[in-house]
Structure formats: C-alpha cells, structure tokens
Amino acid sequence: MKTYLVTGGCGFIGSNFIYYMFRKYRDIRIVNVDCLTYAGNLENLSKFNHDDRYIFVKADICDSNAIENIFKKYDIDYVIHFAAESHVDRSISGPVIFTQTNVLGTAIMLNAARKAWKGKSDKKYLQVSTDEVYGALTNDPKTFFTEKTPLDPHSPYSSSKAGADLLVKAYIDTYNFPANITRCSNNYGPFQYPEKLIPKIFDCCCNLKEIPVYGDGLQIRDWLYVDDHCKAIDMVLHNAKAGEIYNIGGHNEKTNMEIVKSIIDYVRSEINPKCSEELITHVTDRLGHDRRYAIDPKKIEKDLGWRPETKFEDGIIKTLEWYKNNQQWLENLSKRK
Numbered sequence: 001m002k003t004y005l006v007t008g009g010c011g012f013i014g015s016n017f018i019y020y021m022f023r024k025y026r027d028i029r030i031v032n033v034d035c036l037t038y039a040g041n042l043e044n045l046s047k048f049n050h051d052d053r054y055i056f057v058k059a060d061i062c063d064s065n066a067i068e069n070i071f072k073k074y075d076i077d078y079v080i081h082f083a084a085e086s087h088v089d090r091s092i093s094g095p096v097i098f099t100q101t102n103v104l105g106t107a108i109m110l111n112a113a114r115k116a117w118k119g120k121s122d123k124k125y126l127q128v129s130t131d132e133v134y135g136a137l138t139n140d141p142k143t144f145f146t147e148k149t150p151l152d153p154h155s156p157y158s159s160s161k162a163g164a165d166l167l168v169k170a171y172i173d174t175y176n177f178p179a180n181i182t183r184c185s186n187n188y189g190p191f192q193y194p195e196k197l198i199p200k201i202f203d204c205c206c207n208l209k210e211i212p213v214y215g216d217g218l219q220i221r222d223w224l225y226v227d228d229h230c231k232a233i234d235m236v237l238h239n240a241k242a243g244e245i246y247n248i249g250g251h252n253e254k255t256n257m258e259i260v261k262s263i264i265d266y267v268r269s270e271i272n273p274k275c276s277e278e279l280i281t282h283v284t285d286r287l288g289h290d291r292r293y294a295i296d297p298k299k300i301e302k303d304l305g306w307r308p309e310t311k312f313e314d315g316i317i318k319t320l321e322w323y324k325n326n327q328q329w330l331e332n333l334s335k336r337k
C-alpha cells in the first residue's frame with residue numbers, strides 16, 4: 001500500500017485532492033499534515049474520520065522536527081505539497097508570513113523528504129505552484145504562459161511561490177531529487193475559502209450585499225475546475241519524468257466581470273430573485289494587479305494525455321450548486337478572520 005503525504009489537505013484544493021484520490025484508489029493511505037490556519041477546515045474531511053486509510057496530523061510545515069517525525073513514523077512514498085498562504089490581498093497587507101510558510105516551509109519539506117528518501121527509489125515529491133510566478137500577460141489573446149516563460153512574479157504571494165519553485169529546482173539539479181513542479185491557473189469548485197472571488201461573490205449575491213469589483217473588472221483569469229486539476233496532479237505524480245515542470249490550465253479565459261455576472265444570474269434564478277447587477281460596486285484596484293493570466297497546457301497534454309474535461313459553463317453551475325447546498329459551511333467560514 002502506497003502512502004501519500006498531503007500538506008495543506010484541509011484547504012480548498014487539498015480537500016478536493018484527498019476526495020479525488022480516495023474515489024480513484026482503494027488501496028492507498030493518506031497522511032494529511034495541516035496546521036489549520038484560518039483557511040484550513042478539518043470538517044471538510046470528516047467523512048474520513050473513521051477510515052483507516054486516512055491520518056490527520058496537526059503540524060506546521062515550518063516545524064522541522066514535526067515534519068521529520070512524520071517521515072520517520074510513516075513510510076512516505078509521495079509528497080504533494082499544497083500547504084501555503086494563498087491569498088494575494090493578504091500578501092500585500094502582511095507579506096512576511098508568506099515568505100515564512102511558502103519559502104521556509106517548502107525548504108523544510110524538501111529537506112525532510114531528501115533525508116528520509118536517501119538510498120530509496122520510487123519516491124516522488126510534487127510542488128503545487130501557480131501561474132502567477134510568470135507575472136502578467138497583455139490582452140493579446142495569442143500570448144500564453146509556457147513552462148519556458150521566465151519567472152517574473154509581482155506580488156509578495158507570487159514571489160514567495162517562485163522562491164519555493166527555485167528551491168525545488170535546486171534540489172532537482174543538485175541532489176537529483178525526484179520532484180516535479182506544477183503551475184496551475186485559478187481553480188474553482190467546492191470548499192474554497194470565501195475570501196476568493198467565486199464564493200465571496202456568491203455570498204454577497206445571496207445576502208444582497210454590495211459586490212466589490214476591483215477596478216474595471218476586466219482582469220482576465222484562466223479558470224480550471226478543481227477536479228481537473230486533481231487529475232493532472234495524479235498524472236504528473238505517477239507518470240511524469242522527475243525534474244519536469246508542467247503548466248495546468250483550463251482553456252477558460254474569463255474576465256472577473258463575466259464571472260460576477262454569471263453568479264448574479266444563477267443566484268437570481270435559483271436563490272434570491274432580488275439579486276441584480278445593481279449590487280456591483282467598483283472599488284480601488286488591487287496594488288500591482290496583474291491584467292491577464294493564461295496558460296498553454298500543450299506540454300502536459302502531449303506528454304501525459306491530460307486534458308481539462310469540465311467546460312466552464314458546467315463547472316460553474318456544479319460549483320454554485322455546491323455552495324447553495326452548503327450555505328452553513330460558507331457562513332461558518334465567512335465568520336473567520
């Protein structure tokens with residue numbers, strides 16, 4: 001039985017990944033390490049509380065003793081490193097914790113894995129990174145980020161993720177460490193903390209609160225349904241050559257305003273007929289707000305046969321239905337700071 005160490009499994013993508021893996025594989029064990037910051041929610045995974053294949057360890061990835069002990073206690077075959085501070089706005093108002101968690105935390109994960117895996121084969125470490133490390137594109141629809149695009153991060157968040165990526169690269173180049181890096185676009189789906197665009201706007205729409213839209217709202221993001229992302233991670237982990245980097249994108253470029261309008265339409269027809277575009281309030285744009293991100297996923301399509309399966313029109317309805325059916329979850333998390 002293979003053992004997967006998932007960091008940050010109580011966050012948005014980590015929770016979805018753990019569901020995905022248990023749906024796909026019967027005979028695996030998952031150790032979920034999370035220190036439960038405001039973004040971590042243990043209850044996301046309560047379904048597995050009595051499942052022998054699931055182990056939760058409350059620990060900080062910056063605590064090297066705790067992380068090394070996990071490697072000693074469990075014979076870890078794979079690491080999927082999600083744990084991070086992940087919100088750009090928070091990185092602008094308080095950047096230091098981003099360097100600590102995202103850079104130092106990654107250094108500690110790499111060091112512990114390398115020590116534990118010395119002389120062993122068939123191990124793999126996967127660093128979950130972001131397209132934001134590449135900086136921003138213009139609105140020219142023919143331009144995309146490829147794996148060869150130079151790193152040019154703009155926010156404290158993306159800089160800390162780029163720093164972590166460079167550490168992983170250094171481990172690959174120096175120690176022949178068996179790692180991959182994946183860089184994905186904006187994910188959407190169940191369990192996303194309500195500071196992020198889709199659950200936040202959904203909450204405003206349901207409760208007829210002002211809908212804050214940064215600047216003109218014409219910033220473009222490439223939206224990836226979270227299960228498509230989980231499938232890509234699974235494929236890279238098991239099928240990719242160590243040392244390779246893969247971009248993962250959904251072929252779904254949308255402006256923030258298009259996303260906002262699609263949520264308003266859904267809530268007006270399904271939940272609250274009073275919801276309308278009149279709730280939209282343009283607020284001062286985020287400092288250094290990147291204009292457009294768009295991924296060219298040709299490499300992962302060609303090497304591993306991965307393709308995004310969820311059309312945005314279907315994925316957004318599935319997502320909004322999930323929030324509609326889990327409004328208590330949303331309300332509980334919205335109260336956190």
Ligand SMILES: NC(=O)c1ccc[n+]([C@@H]2O[C@H](COP(=O)([O-])OP(=O)(O)OC[C@H]3O[C@@H](n4cnc5c(N)ncnc54)[C@H](O)[C@@H]3O)[C@@H](O)[C@H]2O)c1
Pocket residue numbers: 007008009010011012013014033034035036037038039040041059060061062081082083084085086087101105128129130131161184185186187188193
């Ligand atoms: N959400 C996206 O659209 C997106 C896009 C690109 C890349 N990513 C990357 O994917 C990963 C997961 O993102 P997410 O949206 O699920 O994040 P999230 O903020 O929802 O979850 C982060 C999780 O990490 C945990 N965590 C934070 N600091 C920790 C620490 N010091 N020790 C242990 N656990 C800690 C939190 O408790 C939380 O459970 C991140 O590395 C992020 O940079 C996310």
